[in-house]
Amino acid sequence: MPDIASVTQQLLDQSRTIIAGKDEVVRLAWVAILCDGHILLEDLPGVGKTSLAQSLARLLSLDFQRVQFTSDLLPADVLGAQMFNRELSQFEFHAGPVFTQLLLADELNRATPKAQSALLEAMEERQVSIDGISRPLPDPFYVIATQNPRSQSGTYPLPESQLDRFFVRLSLGYPDTESEKGLLRGTLGRTLMSELQPVLSPESLVRCKAEVHQVKVSEAVLDYVMRLVHRTRDADLFRLGLSPRGALALMMASRAMALTQGRHYVMPDDVQAVFSSVTEHRVQGQRQLDPKVLVQQVLDDVDVLAA
């Protein structure tokens, strides 16, 4: 049985050489992976989205593929297609980049809805159907999709129902001064990617994932989670509240978070740590209110200990 807390520590230590000062984001990504969840990275270009995905793949020794989504990308470019082999006189399947363990879907919102939904379907079903034949995707299968903020031109925003398929939405933001200085100095950054050592084998990862379900949740924490969830359904604040699927994700993420802290029971602190990432992209505020602000408000207002 791998000690998840120490794995987490190693993971954080190593990733720090690539993207410094973003421990919390890396930890949340790790939590999502423990929960078999896909990650949506929403950020400005050039703050290290790709580096994060690549380093995660290396550290967890996962196959890595990358697809740059563009407006002329076709579903077949992602999933693969039947090609006619002239020599053998038969169709054979050319697997697309989706057949990998960790897929980085760069700038997902650049692509047309058709291409987007091809990927999102694969994420949900964990299999691909081409010309009537279902082909399972590798296990584990993770998608890390990056997305530019919606305000940028030439984008097709993902519909709410599809946003819900991402377990968490993370954003890196600008690095702090020290990290950026290190980056400029060359003491950290993507150039060091090759020096990363895997912290976990795929088999251990499976065991770690199983561990998540063993984490205990006390009645007090459940009540707290329910209070949070109910508050997101307050019609005066939210047009769209947290769905039961979202609530389930929140609970799972809290469990995984507890594990990364070396605990086998969930504390409200865990719930709070994952709440924003799990919730923000699944709810919609009333009257154009920013979900980020509202979710933070919910965290501040809902009493941790009692109703």
Add this chain to the structure above:
Amino acid sequence: MTSMIKPMRRAMPLKVLWALMAVQWVLVLPFLRYLPFWLGLVLVLVMAWRWRVMHGELRAAPFWLTLTAIAVGVAGLFFSGLTRYTLDSAVSLCVLGYLLKSLEVLRRRDGVFQVYLGYFLIGVYLLYHYDPLGALISLMMVLANTLALFAIFADRSFDWRRGMRQSAGLMAAAIPIMIVGFLFFPRIPPLWSIPNDERGAQTGMTDEVTPGSVSSLAMDRSPAFRVAFEGDLPPRHQWYWRGSTLDQFNGTSWRASYRQDNRSQWPNGRLPEAGEGERYHYSVIIQASQQHWLYFLDWPVRIDADDSRILPDGRAAARNTLSQTRRYQAQSQSDVRWASEPMQRYLDLPEGTNVRLAEWAGQQREAVDSDRAFMDRLMQHIRSEPFFYTLRPPLYPGNQGLSEFWFEGRRGFCTHYASAMAFMARSVGIPARLVGGYLGGVYNQGGEYIQVRQMEAHVWVEVWLDDQWVRYDPTAAVAPGRIESNLDEWQDASNLNELPFVTRFTGGMPLYQSLSLWWDSVEYQWQTLVLNYQQDSALSALEYRFGKINWWQAGLAMGGLMAVLGLTMAFMTGVLRLPVRVKEPWASLHHLEKRFGKRTPGETVSDYLERLSKAYPEHRDLLRQITAIINEAAYNPEQSFDKAARENLRSLVRNP
């Protein structure tokens, strides 16, 4: 940073504001006739302002404007003569506040406040109006106000028709509670009586009459009291309702020895002992008169009324002002034995007044051989000479006024005739006094009672003959119809030009009369069944069970009842909760909070204690230890939080 707007602070939609405004009209309109007229103007002004605010044409009233409006309003009340703390001024202030409040009603909170104030106003309205009509009006007001309450909470989904239905439904649901409250809720006199009303002039008999100075009598049709007889009615010509006795004469006015203003000096007396003749049992419901006199049929032998006292001149008076409708039982007989008393005060006459009348009376006395014959002769004189009964007599001023009336004017009403006759009796040495009260009344067939109205007020003479007080009513001699029929009929028959305008107008309308009789019987039933409910049955039933109830017992019972009801409701709705003994580890946390300041709602135990350890670095290790224990105890289902651990935590927490 947006903040969550608490429900009570949210602005209300336009249609709810409309409803609130309409309800405000409904609630204020019934008050207008009791209050200074300019409050109606304020109503219109405020509503116009509010209408424009609602439609975005004006800003909501700024604070200085509200302040100014309050100042102007209070000043207005002051100049309207409501300077003292009376019912009128208190109500005016209340209505003014209610009106001005609407300048700022935009949020739900203000709306609820308006509604609560509205309920209070409805209660106040009942102080003015506690007859069936008032009850009906206040019911309407409650309906409207409850509608407003529904409107506030229905918010955007408010709908007039549904709101009305809900409001009516709620009132229907309240009927059982109302009935139980009505039947069993003790009414404690000091709390449940209507505050002394300085507004109305006193009605009924006054303590002093000056016959020469009144040139017309208003015909006031409002009821003075109602009498229900057990058994047969006395004959109509005996319907003399005795009230006050006027025995002091100063040349122009008759005045009572026992007056409202010398209540503290009233001696105790006894009613005349039972005499002969048929005995009448009856109960009287007397209207609020702001006086003390209780009325009887002549002659009273017994009275059963709380807090009354008997005066030596054969009367009863209430100890407290009659500020609300009361009921009492009494018995009368046609002949009674009077206790003898010093007669000198019934003979006193001032020197040099009405000299001609006294001379004339002396001559008349010489011509007959007994006092009784003298009195009969006077009555005969009135009958045979051209005397007229009128409600608009000429003025007979000064201390020779009675002579003037007797010899020249010869026109007057009961007071003139009675005064003259009593004066003449005294001048020849016969003890005499005036008795004020009412004569006649209207028998209400449906309600089986006699209604006596203010306009039936009457004055007659009593003289002491053969150790008896004997009643002489000179009015009977000049206008026999006044005695035998009720006043309405009598007026129809008499010269209309002699009567005031109002009577002339209404007197000839049978429909009006029968309607007003019907309405009066409704009011009578209301008073017997509703207003006087407790004095009759409930209290006596309670007293039968629990013994005599005094006010503090009743207060205790009522307070207890209200407390039980209130607490039950508070617990049921979750407003109140039984204090739960806080268990560890929360007790320790509370202890820390008490000592180092509160945790914010969103702060977890770890965050909170981390914050503390930043503020108190010297305790960091200890706080970390405590954090670990509390978290373990609270959230780890597998960890048993045993006694030793509890003790440990407690000692750690109590240590710093």
